Amino acid sequence: MKQADLILQNARILDPERGLDTVGDVVIRHGILETVGSRAPSPEECPDLEVMDAGGKWVVPAWVDMHVHLREPGEEYKETIETGTAAAVAGGYGAVACMPNTRPVNDTAAVTDFIRRRARQEGYCRVYPVGAISKGLEGKELAEFGELRQAGAVAVSDDGRPVMDSLLMRRALEYAQAFDLVVISHAEDLHLAQGGLMNEGAVSTRLGLRGIPAASEAVMVARDLLLAELTGGTLHIAHVSTEASVRLIRDAKSRGVRVTCETAPHYFTLTDASLEGFDPVFKVNPPLRSQRDLEAVRQGLADGTIDVVATDHAPHSSLEKDTEFEYAANGMIGLESALPLVLQLIRDGIGGPLEILAKVTCNPARILGIPMGSLRAGTPAHLTLIDPEQEYVIDAGTFHSKARNCPFHGWPVKGRAILTIVDGVVRYPF
């Protein structure tokens, strides 16, 4: 593939890792960032470089989504590594971390190997596999963390299912330290959630849908924080959706517990009121919560308690979604709708561009320990050119993902990725 030779002139360069926010040029030669910010040599001096006038648009590190489901191997009718990563680069992402709930489960080096190989062959962006905490995601025995790590896994998680056994979670947080792996917790007490279909509250009462109390998440967040404290392990809480979770994590961080966490655009944009029409596109786990939870999540983003915005991109076909609400699968896609919703946080005053962009670039890269999320000269170019002012209506029909289960279909939004470079190669536009 052709390495980019490109000058991006007059860009607003935003590199949250270094706190850099400046207007200038970016020079990429043979796919390597040559200069960032200083004035580029004139085109006459380097006729071998293509010149592009960024016109004040934003050059940022390529986004990193630390929570996606690519469905390959096993459910290729929903998504593949090829289509999922195409969706990623179209949405401004240069790297994704894919969860292990595939078929077979990514609980062995062989599956991790397979995912990495497919990603090299067919992927549009970098793919970092997340291995399972327990064999088969069954919550009984630890998976082989060491071999998973050697094969390229960057974290372990039983995402989609909680580790209900507290002792097993303790052992995971201990054992993972030998291989420098972060343990990602899907925090949900299944006894409390008990077959619930949506957030428990006034809306579930009106709709007659079994509720999942906010406490079913927070109870497990509290447990995992205590276990992280006990073991000294590195914990990351996935898809934080409740006020109590934010409060518990804020408190743990202030006491020095090694914990980070993420939320997803739907948790800071939508509430359970969206379920009034019984449309399964809004069915997700954790469920869309109350306005009060939404505001607490936004506060957590503002004060830094929440480190990361991930999409939890969860593709499903009409077989799983176009059905009775009760029987529909949980999950929403997010890779091609997240960018404008994240930029909206800046317009809403939740944080400045650097603070908000850190949550989709250097923060997830740091948590996963991957060489992404920055714009340092001398490194391979992973960058996204964003037009923050472009207004359009989200149309899931145009998505590159195989799936259409996007709750933001039809929303007027602002902000779009117009160029995504990964490993020095222009991967979007295709």
Place this chain on the structure above:
Amino acid sequence: MAFVRKDLLGIRDLSSEEIQTILDTAESLREINLREIKKVPTLRGKTVVHLFYEPSTRTRTSFDVAAKRLSADTYSIATSTSSMVKGETFLDTIKNLEAMGPDVFVIRHSASGTPHRIAARTSASVINAGDGMHEHPSQALLDMLTIRQKRGRLEGLNVLIVGDIAHSRVARSNIWGLTKMGAHVTLCAPPTLLPAEAASLPVRVSHQLDTVLGAADVIMVLRLQKERQGQGLLPSLREYAVFYGLDRKKLEKARDDVLIMHPGPMNRGVEISPDVADGPHSVILDQVANGVAVRMALLYLLVHREVPPVRG
């Protein structure tokens, strides 16, 4: 007032004027059920499909009797499970049935919201005959019709709903309907059988039946499903009967002219004692009779709805 709705999905969507129209229509159609020849040609040539994804005897029979008394052709499809088991979605089923040109689908489904999903995809009218724990609008309408017949009004009455409110679509529909018509609703149940944030509903809530019985003009007793004990919501059916079951002794605290209602089927000896169920205050069989009239009214109003003029 003119009825313009295509579907009857829930009481919560209705205005008090619409409820009034349905009850008045039912009242006028009731007379047909007293004739020697109980049939009028109002829906001749119309097709009503009963689609019951959940077992039902009385509601299905009641809708069927109602449709036949109006001369509609009726077809019943009873299936205990989602069509997903057969490899097709319920929408495939609906599309197939719709191709046969029905005018009304009467749908019961154990999953809340399913009639709404179907209504959005078909040009036929949809009547919700009970969806999950969500709504059972025709039941609430027949309950309101019964109260109105016995008391002459709904406004200002105190209605006490006792029992498993959390899992009851009958309770939800009645809460919306009765409060829209100006009645005051009190819910009485142990906290484990109340829905989350019950205070968000337009009701009063009590956990002690003794303290709220006396003020009630109407007591609606809900069926207690026996599996609630196994689900850990109750220590025992026996204890439930002691504190929340309506028996003759508790009834001594009630008003002399109190009406006792039950949507059926009853668990005699659990939520209601046999002597109360069959006693002088009970209007349970009036409810059943009114069910036919209300369902006739719904079929009539939806099939003969006024189609609003197309704008533009």
